[in-house]
Amino acid sequence: MKRRAGLAFLLVPPLAWLGVAYLGSLAVLLVSAFWGTNSFTGAVVRTFTTDNIARVFTDAVFRTVTLRTVGVALTVTVICMLLAIPLALYMAKIASPAxxxxLVIAVTTPLWASYLVKAYAWRMLLSPEGPLSWATGYTPGYGLVATVITLSYLWLPYMVIPVFAAFERVPDALVDASSDLGASSLMTVRSVMAPLVFPGIAAGSIFTFSLSLGDYIAVTIVGGKTQMLGNIIYGQLVTANNQPLAAALSIxxxxxxxxxxxxxRRTGALENV
Known part of the structure; x- marks a missing residue:
């Protein structure tokens, strides 16, 4: 009985915080999507309406921005994956202990730096008068490409870490056995390691996809005229003062x-998050 009481004492505060602060605010968000606004004062009117939901799914601008945002999130995820897999493999199976x-320090150190500092650093690098232009004579400038580059840099550690952990969990005996049976290094990676590491890759993709999907600061700094869902939601909430439409867009x-x-879920990725 005392053990159960102690366990309940430990679990009640975090569960209450999760239920009230997180799930509660999420419920309010979903409910407020069905409210309206006063056309004269802009005040929220707590009467049920589906106008905001209908507008979200019928407005061509919102559809275009949605497709662009999902496309950017998927592109960033693929880029981070292509960079993280060879790096994580080298870190886990080839590099010396030192x-x-x-390498682990090099990958994780950027996480300690301010988000804004990193984003503005890329703004300086990608500037038409910046170091990249001086060194190569070319820079993509500000826009969609700059947004993808910046987001890929920002979220790369979130892909490298779970993939590195997945490679570390692959027993060396399996790799040695594959080599002893005549498999090439490429075949060992593809047939032995890949199935075991895939859940870690999928776990990393959850981070990169979700973080890119909800980002609105980086695109504001380096995106130029590019608009993503985060910017549209922020604009409706702060500039247009239309909380119900912002809530509908957040869905x-x-x-x-x-x-x-x-x-x-079926990949086992959630067990590696």
Whole structure:
């Protein structure tokens, strides 16, 4: 009895916080999507209406921005995946212990830096008068490409870490056995390691996809005239003072993340998050 009481004492505060602060605010968000606004004062009117939901799914601008946002999130995820897999493989199976430690520090150190500092650093690098232009004579400038580059840099550690952990969990005996049976290094990676590491890759993709999908600061800094869902939602909430429409728009990334999580569920990715 005392053990159960102690366990309940430990669990009640975090569960209450989760239920009230997180799930409660999420419920209010979903409910407020069905409210309206006073056309004269802009005040929220708590009367049921589906106008905001209908507008979200019928407005061509919102559809275009949604497709662009999902496309950017998927592109960033693929780029991070292509960069993280060889790096994580080298860190886990090839690098010396000292080299492994140095690489882990190099990967995780950017996480300690301010988000804004990193985003503005890329703004400076990608500037038409910036160091990239001086060194190569070319820079993509500000826009969609700059947004993808910046987001890929920002979220790469969130892909490298779970993939590195997945490679570390692959027993060396399996790799040695594959080599002893005549398999090439490429075949060993493809047939032995890949199935075991895939849940870690999928776990990393959850981070990169969801973080890119909801980002609105980086695109504001380096995106130029590019608009993504985060910017549209922020604009409706702060500039247009239309909280119900902002809430309705927020349903799109929320639904996209839920569908992505359901798709990743069968891969075992959620056990590696």
């Amino acid at each position: 080299g492994r430690v140095a 799109i990334p929320l639904a996209a993340i839920v569908l992505y999580l359901l798709a990743m």
